[in-house]
Amino acid sequence: MENSGGIQASLAGRYATALFGLARDEKQIDAVTRSLDTIEAAIAESADFKALTSSPLIGRADAGKAVRALVPTMGLDPITAKFLGVLADNGRLSELKNVVKLVRRLAADHRxxxxxxxxxxxxxxxxxxxxxxxxxxxxxxxxxxxxxxxxxxxxxxxxxxxxxxxxxxxxxxxxxxxxxxxxx
Known part of the structure; x- marks a missing residue:
């Protein structure tokens, strides 16, 4: 896996590299980047979703349940939907904004x-x-x-x-x- 610009050095970078690698292997880079655009828009437009992704007061189990309930309404591709669940289960939703940014950079480099x-x-x-x-x-x-x-x-x-x-x-x-x- 390419270590473009030291991306893998951060926690968000490791998640971004994993998501991008999976998207590339499954030939779903465009679908994943569209889903990440949807997620980024949801963070910007919804105070509740922003709180879900940034509040340390929301436990892993509750965050996982909330994410799994929201995914069908957001229209995310299956790879991104599962990835969002993994972030929630691992208590790493706070890294989501950085992951989105880094996946975009990896996708741009790929293109x-x-x-x-x-x-x-x-x-x-x-x-x-x-x-x-x-x-x-x-x-x-x-x-x-x-x-x-x-x-x-x-x-x-x-x-x-x-x-x-x-x-x-x-x-x-x-x-x-x-x-x-x-x-x-």
């Missing part, structure tokens, strides 16, 4: 893509994402998947993390730089 983490003050339009993908592809020489986040504290502009590189074109950083320059 020959690089993933760029893009943070902007406002949600990017489809045209903006497409233009950004084109520019980043020209820079790195391979397809780039965009993992977009919104952070209103940036005030404007974007911050792009691409591997070990960071491009910070945010208004917040420019204002901070200007403030430091004015202090002398």
């Amino acid at each position: 020959g893509e690089t993933t760029a983490e893009v943070t902007s003050a406002h949600a990017l339009s489809d045209d903006q994402v497409a233009a950004l993908k084109t520019r980043l592809k020209a820079r790195v020489g391979r397809d780039v998947a965009i993992d977009a986040k919104v952070d209103p504290e940036l005030l404007g502009g974007i911050v792009v993390r691409l591997g070990s590189q960071m491009i910070d074109a945010s208004i917040r950083t420019k204002l901070n730089t200007l403030a430091q320059a004015m202090k002398g």
Whole structure:
């Protein structure tokens, strides 16, 4: 199994590597990534599901029962559904967000893509994402998947993390730089 970027070094990395390996072996990478998108959306949209995946007060048995009750309503593929149950049984639902992120990175690497983490003050339009993908592809020489986040504290502009590189074109950083320059 590939140890891409030290992914296996963390607990979430070991789970992500196992899930990705199973998905790859069963030729279900696309189905698993779609299911992980559904899970990520559920965490973002449902306070109850977010609490289920992050609260240390919910025991393994209760978490397992809750997950198994939710899985049919979420429309997850069988591999991801079983994996979610394993996380719950092992008391590792708190690792779910990191697992999702790492599986996405492994899937992108498998497809020959690089993933760029893009943070902007406002949600990017489809045209903006497409233009950004084109520019980043020209820079790195391979397809780039965009993992977009919104952070209103940036005030404007974007911050792009691409591997070990960071491009910070945010208004917040420019204002901070200007403030430091004015202090002398």
